[in-house]
Structure formats: C-alpha cells, structure tokens
Amino acid sequence: MLISVSKAEKLIHEALPVPKATAMPLSEVNDYVLAADIKAERDYPPFDRITKDGIAIASASFIGEGQHMGLSGYAQAGKPQAVLEDAATAIEVATGAPLPQGTDAVIPYEEIKKQAGEVVFNTRQVCAGQHIHPRASDSKKGAVLVEKGAIIGSPEIAILGSNGIHTVSVYAKPRIAIITTGDELVATEAKIEPYQIRRSNDVMLQAALQGYGFANILCSHIPDDAAQLHARFAELLDAADVVLISGGVSKGTYDLVPDVLKKLAVKNIFHGVCQRPGKPMWFGKKANTLVFGLPGNPVSALTCTLRYVIPALKKISGHIEPFIDYKTLGEAVDVNVAFTVFLPVQANSNNEVVSVLHNGSGDFASLSDSNGFIELPSETKHFYAGERYAFIPWRASCLL
Numbered sequence: 043m044l045i046s047v048s049k050a051e052k053l054i055h056e057a058l059p060v061p062k063a064t065a066m067p068l069s070e071v072n073d074y075v076l077a078a079d080i081k082a083e084r085d086y087p088p089f090d091r092i093t094k095d096g097i098a099i100a101s102a103s104f105i106g107e108g109q110h111m112g113l114s115g116y117a118q119a120g121k122p123q124a125v126l127e128d129a130a131t132a133i134e135v136a137t138g139a140p141l142p143q144g145t146d147a148v149i150p151y152e153e154i155k156k157q158a159g160e161v162v163f164n165t166r167q168v169c170a171g172q173h174i175h176p177r178a179s180d181s182k183k184g185a186v187l188v189e190k191g192a193i194i195g196s197p198e199i200a201i202l203g204s205n206g207i208h209t210v211s212v213y214a215k216p217r218i219a220i221i222t223t224g225d226e227l228v229a230t231e232a233k234i235e236p237y238q239i240r241r242s243n244d245v246m247l248q249a250a251l252q253g254y255g256f257a258n259i260l261c262s263h264i265p266d267d268a269a270q271l272h273a274r275f276a277e278l279l280d281a282a283d284v285v286l287i288s289g290g291v292s293k294g295t296y297d298l299v300p301d302v303l304k305k306l307a308v309k310n311i312f313h314g315v316c317q318r319p320g321k322p323m324w325f326g327k328k329a330n331t332l333v334f335g336l337p338g339n340p341v342s343a344l345t346c347t348l349r350y351v352i353p354a355l356k357k358i359s360g361h362i363e364p365f366i367d368y369k370t371l372g373e374a375v376d377v378n379v380a381f382t383v384f385l386p387v388q389a390n391s392n393n394e395v396v397s398v399l400h401n402g403s404g405d406f407a408s409l410s411d412s413n414g415f416i417e418l419p420s421e422t423k424h425f426y427a428g429e430r431y432a433f434i435p436w437r438a439s440c441l442l
Contacts (some may be wrong), residue, residue: 043314044314044315044316044319044321044384044432045312045314045315045316045405046124046154046315046316046420047315047316047317047349047382047417047420049312049349050312050317050323050325050350051353053311053312053325053353054116054133054311054325054350055205055330055357056112057311057325057327057332057353058246058285058332058358059330059332059355059358059359060215061075061077061092061190061213061214061357061358061359062209062213063077063078063210063213063214063271064077064122064211064212064213064214064253065115065210065211066209066210066212066436067208067209067210068199068202068203068207068208068210069208069212069269071170071194071199071202071212071381072194072195072196073193073255074107074193074194074212074213074214074215074359074360075191075212075213075359075360075361076189076190076191076192076194076211076213076306076360076435077190077192077211077213078146078190078211079186079188079190080186080187080188080191080201080202080205080207081184081185081187082181082182082184082185082187082205083183083185083205083206083341084205085177085178085183086145086178086180086181087176087178087180088177088245089123089140089141089175089177089180090140090141090175090176090177091104091174091175092117092135092136092137092138092139092140092141092148092173092174092175092301093137093140093151093168093173093174094132094137094148094150094153094173094313095136095137095151095300096134096147096148096150096152096153096154096173097113097132097134097135097148097149097154097161097203098117098126098132098133098135098142098148098149099111099126099131099132099133099142099145099147099149099150100126100129100145100146100147101145101168101169101170101413102138102266103130104163104168104237105128105164106146106163106165107164107165107166107201108162108163108164108398109160109162109163110160110161110162110325111131111132111160111163112127112128112130112131112132112154112159112160112293113131113133113134113160113161113243114126114127114128114131114133114340115127115133115134115142115161115187116133116134117134117135117136117139117140117141117142118136118139118415119134119136119137119139119140120138121139121351122222122235123125123140123142123143123439124139124140124142124143124325125142125144126142126143126144126145127335128145128246129144130338132149132161132434133145133159135148136320139203140331141174143359146170146171146174146267147168147169147170147171147173147174148172148173148174149163149165149168149172149173150173150226150433151374174325175404181387184281184320184368187201187205188201188202189238190247191326191360193361194210198237202322212257212360213359213360214359215225215255215257215258215285215355215359216255216256216258216282216283216355216358216359217260217282217283217284218249218251218257218259218282218283218284218285218286218355219259219260219261219262219278219281219282219284219286220244220247220251220259220260220261220262220286220287220288221245221261221262221278221286221287221288221299221339222241222243222261222262222263222264222266222288222289223263223264223265223266223287223288223289223299223338223423224265224266224272224290224338225265225266225296226238226239228240229241229263230242230334233357236270237302240342241263243288243336243340243343243388244261244263244288245261245315246340246344247288247336247342247347248261249347250284250344250345250347250436251350251351251352251355251423252321253437253438254355254356254438255438256307256359257334258280260278262274266290266298266310267298267377268298268302271299271302271316271334272305272306274304275287275302275303275306276306277307279308279328279331279333280331282331283330283331283332283358284332284333284334284351284354284355284358285329285331285332285334286334286336286347287299287324287333287334287335287336287350288336288337288343289336289337289338290323290335291313291323291335291336291337292322292337293322293323299324299335300313300324300335300441303324303326303333303335306325306328307328307341307395308326308327308328308333309327310324311326311327311387312324312325313335316380316382316420317382317383317384318379318381318383318384319337319339319341319346319384320336320337320342320345320346320349320380320384321337321340321342321381322335322337322342323335323337323346323350326342327351332354334346334347334350339367340409341386341409342385344409344436345384345405345415348414348434348435349384349417355370363387365430367432367435368430368432368433369387369389369393369394369395369416369430369431369433370393370394370428370429371394371395371396371416371425371426371427371429371430371431372390372392372395372396372423372427373396373397373427373430374425374426374427375418375425376423376424376425376437377418377425378421378423379423380420381420382418382420382421383395383417383418383420384415384416384417384418384434385415385416386409386412386414386415387412387413387414387415387416387433388411388412388413389413395413395416395433398411398412404417409436412436413435413436413437414433414435414436414437415433415434415436416431416432416433416434416436417431417432417434418431419431
C-alpha cells in the first residue's frame with residue numbers, strides 16, 4: 043500500500059538515531075555541527091587594544107593644534123603593557139598593542155608630525171578613548187561565543203582557535219554506503235555491449251552527498267544475484283550508518299533487494315510512496331543503521347535522495363531545523379496523476395520557476411536544464427501561476 047510523502051517523511055524522522063558527539067581536531071571540523079556551547083576563556087579583547095598606529099597620550103595633557111610633545115618609548119604588539127612614565131610626553135604605539143599605562147587616547151600618525159624626538163599635533167581635538175578597542179567590549183569571560191547546534195564555518199573556526207580550542211566537540215557525520223545493483227550496468231571505463239548501460243547512479247549520488255558535506259562514502263556494485271546481494275549487504279549493514287541501495291526495489295523478477303533485506307532482519311518500515319518520480323522507494327532499519335532502497339532510474343534516485351536522504355543525514359549530524367526554500371510558479375501547471383509530483387524546474391529572470399520538459403524518471407540528460415524541483419501536493423491537479431511551493435535544488439550551492 044502506498045503511503046503519502048508526509049507519512050514517509052514522518053516515519054523516517056521517527057526512525058532516526060540520536061546524533062552522536064565526537065571530538066575532532068580544529069583543522070577538520072569545517073561544516074560540522076557544534077555539540078557544546080563555546081564559552082570565552084577570557085575577556086575579548088583581553089586588554090584595552092590600540093586600533094591605530096601612532097602615539098598614545100593622557101588626553102588631559104593635550105592643549106591644542108600645534109602643540110609640541112616629547113616622545114618616550116614604544117608600545118609594541120605582542121609585548122607586555124608599556125608604561126608612560128611622564129604624563130607630559132607621548133609614547134609611540136602599534137596597532138594591536140595593549141594601551142600603555144597612564145594613557146587614555148591614541149592619535150594616529152596622520153594627525154601628528156614627528157621631528158627630532160618629539161611630535162607636533164595637527165589635530166584640534168583629542169578625546170579620551172579614541173582609537174581604542176576597550177577590554178571586554180566584544181565579550182566577557184564565560185560568555186557564550188558560539189552556541190551548540192551552530193554549523194561550523196570559517197568565522198566559528200576563528201573564534202574556536204582564538205579561544206585556545208584545538209579539539210572540538212561536534213556531532214559525527216554518518217558513514218554512508220552506496221550500492222548500485224543490476225546485471226545491465228557496467229563501469230564507466232568498461233567496454234560496453236549494445237544491451238548494457240554505463241553505471242552513473244553511484245557517482246551521481248556520491249556527488250550529491252558530497253555537495254552537502256557528507257564525504258565518508260563507500261561505493262559498491264552488485265549484480266542481480268541473491269547470494270552476492272546477501273553477502274555484501276551483511277558487510278555494509280555493519281560497516282555503515284546509512285545504506286543507500288539504487289535499483290532492485292520494484293516488483294520485477296530480479297528486484298531482489300526487499301527479500302534479501304528481510305532475510306538480513308532489516309525492518310521494513312515502508313515500501314512505496316504516493317509520489318512521482320520515486321514511487322517504489324523502500325525504507326527500513328536494522329539496529330541504528332538506516333537503509334534507503336532507491337529506484338534505479340537516475341531522476342528517481344536523485345530526487346528521493348535530495349527529498350528524504352539528505353534531510354535525514356543532516357538531522358543525525360546534529361542539524362536542528364531544515365531550511366525550506368519556496369519558489370513562485372511563473373506559469374500554470376497541470377498534472378494528470380493523484381500523486382505528489384516532484385517537477386523539474388528552471389528559474390527565470392524574475393526568480394520564478396518554470397517547468398522543464400523531460401521524458402520521465404530515466405531522462406537524466408534533462409537534469410542539467412533545470413535548477414532543481416518543486417513539490418506539487420497530491421490534493422490538486424491544477425497549479426496556478428503565482429503560487430509558491432517548496433523547492434529543492436539539485437546542487438547545494440543553489441541554496442546560497
């Protein structure tokens with residue numbers, strides 16, 4: 043019995059294991075999800091920090107433009123705090139250095155003239171605090187700098203590194219196995235017979251997963267042989283957290299995957315979804331290993347992966363809420379089936395989407411003419427221009 047898209051989504055969500063925290067080196071955590079709050083180890087900045095090269099003075103000693111003042115010393119970045127011994131003099135300072143003790147203002151070189159061990163001011167006003175980044179003005183010691191659940195990127199890595207964190211608690215990304223099945227499939231580089239086709243679903247799905255940051259992937263191909271399927275499935279169910287099987291899940295004589303999975307004690311959670319493409323989709327679970335049985339047709343396999351597998355992978359990797367993009371129909375669309383339809387579309391110059399002609403779920407050549415697909419619900423068969431529907435891009439970069 044076919045189930046609805048929303049029911050399939052719900053059942054998958056209910057089957058997902060709890061995300062697992064793991065410790066990883068700072069250099070390897072880009073695009074991972076933070077598993078614990080990061081708190082400031084000290085005030086930021088940890089001292090009154092100079093923001094301009096120039097001189098520092100006690101502002102009360104400034105009289106006016108043209109004033110001469112002696113120079114005494116130099117405050118350098120990376121050195122202990124300097125001290126202004128004589129309030130009637132100035133001290134040269136570098137950007138990033140601690141503000142010297144006894145001073146409260148910085149005058150940049152552009153507003154002074156150096157000559158023979160002294161400076162002459164060519165500014166009319168000096169205010170206490172100018173060109174100084176006050177201590178703890180960014181954050182105080184113990185404040186949360188990055189919250190648990192944040193996706194780590196270059197800004198977060200900068201914060202972690204400056205906070206002395208070289209080992210980071212993140213949510214682990216799943217180990218993924220991609221299995222293609224079918225006697226008719228041969229490797230890309232193999233000699234091909236007229237009755238064969240080249241295998242592409244494995245590299246297609248691998249590219250899709252990598253585009254969303256999932257790189258721990260093992261690919262295999264197995265012919266339509268129950269014994270070989272059983273042996274390899276058994277290995278991968280132990281080695282992977284998520285198994286994607288492309289092909290062999292429909293109702294044909296050589297669609298052996300569901301029976302083999304049953305013999306391996308993989309629980310069948312659903313088989314068949316009221317959707318096009320992707321109607322034969324299968325989903326199950328053994329212990330904490332998730333198994334997605336995807337149709338062998340390329341468009342079906344990619345559509346199901348983007349609609350169901352990617353959100354599941356993100357969830358078990360610690361992502362909190364999925365991002366849902368909506369696009370506006372630039373033209374009316376009619377469908378002739380009582381299914382949810384995943385319609386390939388292309389964005390036009392008005393950022394609306396229009397449908398792309400294609401020849402069904404085996405027509406992968408047409409995918410490059412589209413940006414992704416919109417989800418048209420099964421409740422109606424006519425969709426009007428100007429209506430908005432959920433959009434899923436073929437490429438993760440289209441979300442930017």
